[in-house]
Amino acid sequence: MKQRPMLTLEDCKKITAAAEAEARRNNWNVCIAILDDGGHLLHLARMDGATPANSRIAVEKGRTAAETRRSTANWQERVAKRTELLRMPGVTPVQGGLPIVVDGTCVGGVGISGVQSHEDEQIAAAGIKALG
């Protein structure tokens, strides 16, 4: 039988704490969303000062990364060259979403929204790094 790793609530708390610390260090207020490999929400934290829109956008970036197994920055680059990719269903092609890959398997995605897109991704990367 094939086995697959799964994110636990403890893992989510670790990722969120590290992402939040990265944001705080830079004085950024963002929303941090973590989704499982099926694109279902596992954990969300919207820092004080982040907007309602940040919640929605963070979830959608995380979902895109989790379901497509690639970063939303990659989607952004490809959309820039091939506009027709904007029609891909369920894809939010804006940097700030990263897949969480464990032993070569995508176990979910992290989506960040609140600051510049490349800064959002920096926060997402800091969060995933905490998984070890």
Add this chain to the structure above:
Amino acid sequence: MKRIAVAVAFAACALGAAAQQPPAAGQNPRDVVPDKMPFDVPYGAPVSLDRAQAAINAAVAESKKRGWKMNVAVVDSGANLVAFARMDGAQLGSIAIAEHKARAAAKFRRETKLFESGIQEGNLHYLLTLDDVIASRGGILIIDNGQIAGAVGCSGGTGSQDEVACKAAIEAVTKR
């Protein structure tokens, strides 16, 4: 007849109706015009992330103690998601339900249990036609000094289990 009596009781409670003016025999209880607005709780400052997470931690701790697997959502006073957590093994369908319960509590300024009892005991089926209602207990307001700061929604078990987890969350973050 008994049903009507219950319906009247709920309408009086739900609408904060003028109890001094019970409907006359044969009158539609919903035709009664109360003096005051029901559930007239002002929307206040939004709940902070720290408190939202404290609420979630309390609901998760209570559920863990009982061996339950919950989804817990916290919205702010604008009914927008602030924090969410899915416990290991909690069912996927309850992700949206947990948020919906919290959102509905904030939007309608009352516990979602009132929708459930209004429909079940009060026979007020029209409640189901109102926008974004969810008629299931487990969505409760966070009130600060008489103003709405946000709401907690729990889902994953029976309504009664959801409510226990939800109350633990509210208890943990209510200012005394």
